[in-house]
Amino acid sequence: MYQQQRVVARNPALYAIASIFVAGLGTALCGRVGSGLVIFVAVVFAALLMAIPFIGLLFIPLWFVAWFFSAYHGFKSAKEWNARHGIIS
Incomplete structure (x- = not known):
């Protein structure tokens, strides 16, 4: 009846690399847009x-x-996003 939502793990290394290229991008992609903008600024x-x-x-x-x-x-x-969703990374 209801479809279960599939949660895909986020790769912490990929988010760190994204933040190396654009400061705060990895944080913003994890859903913390405000923190990402503060880091960028x-x-x-x-x-x-x-x-x-x-x-x-x-x-x-x-x-x-x-x-x-x-x-x-x-x-x-x-890593925190994965832990909140029950994913071990």
Whole structure:
């Protein structure tokens, strides 16, 4: 009578890679669009701060940390989504 919905596992590595190419994309694809946008804005803001002459060099580590956090958060979001849906990943 009712059809059961099929839930497909999300590949955490794929979501991390998506976040490497576009900051926050992996998080947004997992359904956390607001968090994905905040991460994207943080990475863009850090990149803009790097454009300031001389002082901008100090913000390079901040940019790397924000970019790494983006990939990590995409990975973690996919793992959490799988866990919420009863999928072991």
